Amino acid sequence: MATALAEIEEKVRALSQSDKAAMIRVLIGELNGPSDSDVENAWITEAKRRHQELIEGRVKGVPGDQVFANVRALLAR
Secondary structure, eight states: OHHHHHHHHHHHHTSOHHHHHHHHHHHHHHHTOSOOHHHHHHHHHHHHHHHHHHHHTSSOOOOHHHHHHHHHHHHHO
16 A cells, blocks of 8 residues: 555656646545535525625725734734
């Protein structure tokens, strides 16, 4: 098993950055198990609802830089 893993690792290291990234996405997806379409649909519905709130001006967006600054401040506590 260790030999097979070493051979696979060697082949993966020879891949381009984009191919490595694609490989990682596939492997992580497999580790997470099969997707739950109900959950995915719920997230899509929620994203559409939030987008509509932004369009209609019911909520105000927060710039990404500010979001990350807020997170850094919370983590520094």
